[in-house]
Amino acid sequence: MNVQPLAHPDVSETARSLSGGIGLYVHIPFCETKCPYCDFNTYAGINHLLPPYLTALDREIQVWGATLGHPTVNSVFLGGGTPSMLSPAQIATLLSTIRETFTIAVGAEVTAEVNPDDASVERLSAFREAGVNRISLGVQSLDDGELQKLGRRHGAAEALEALAAIWDAGYTNFSADLMYGLPHQGMDTWRSTVERVIAAGPPHVSAYALTMEEGTPFGKQAADGQLPEQDTDLAADMYWWADDAFARAGLRNYEISNWARQGMASRHNTTYWHNVPYLGVGPGAHSFIGGYRFANMKSPVGYMTKVRLWEALDGVVDVLLREYPGPVADIDPMNARTEMADSVILGLRLAEGVSDLTFRKRFGVGLNEAYGEVIAQNVALGLLRFNGDGPDAVLRLTDLGRFLANEAFVRFLAA
């Protein structure tokens, strides 16, 4: 087939080029039960679709491998949903498809999200043998009452056993994932959760504030007044108390909601925050590659139907997206302005901030030339600060900005 790629003169070489490798996200949209706060693209009661789903995933991976010219993959993230519902053999097959289709970088980070109720030593060891080398464990809370209200199927004791099992299975790289700002959660239970998680010694922790998402049972209950109004002051106290406790335990905050020991930051998620190319496969998965942002359709059945007949187009991402999009539903061609705003907003999430030199190398202009007025407004509001001068200058969130980051970010989007 004779197809001509579109030129994208306005996006940066970084956005187009795959020479630095990519991050690969694999979505597993299956859950045993649906938690009432969750708005991820996951479904309960469709487990019978798992085998044909894995076949479709295999095909999508191969289509992208050929279309992108088999680039190097620096990190793989099996997320969901509940990837730990897959058997070790299914994970081994999936990872071997990825290995055969892409070039996996030496020492690539391969993460699987795991629910505590799936985390026996035997199962985790088998995942490790299959090629997983990092676990992201959905602890959420170590208070049984809070876990029950969240609709989680595990209790605190199971979560602690899972953390021990991860060590026993030989993992040295894993994250304990927590939530705060929960309905009826008090400072006492949050402190106890944080202290006991720290005592389990994870090299990485994430802590996200609960948000009441529209369309979820929690969102509806909050709108109907059946859940207490969220106390943002208490949530802020929880955040800063945990930040301090993590720091004392050697877990440094490297992203607004993530803390890690030296060298243990999530490489995969850092790909997103550096706004460099990644590919997402599976229904609803997002990608940023070849100068486009795009997302697959959300329906697993629709996705499987479209993928079945999809063919690769060697080396021409834009023609594939434009003319033969298969399961891809939303396509957003990048332009320099949106890529710049994304790079600042995502980069500011990181404690390392956004270096003027790096920004200038990527976009040909400095931060102040691109966003002088917006930066000045945010600095005046105490949300951002510059460290250093000239090419050494680095723009960072202040402590206030870390908690009110979205207020700073919207100004870059509007600029």
Ligand code: SF4
């Ligand atoms: S287990 Fe995770 S992905 Fe599944 S419904 Fe609950 S929060 Fe959502």
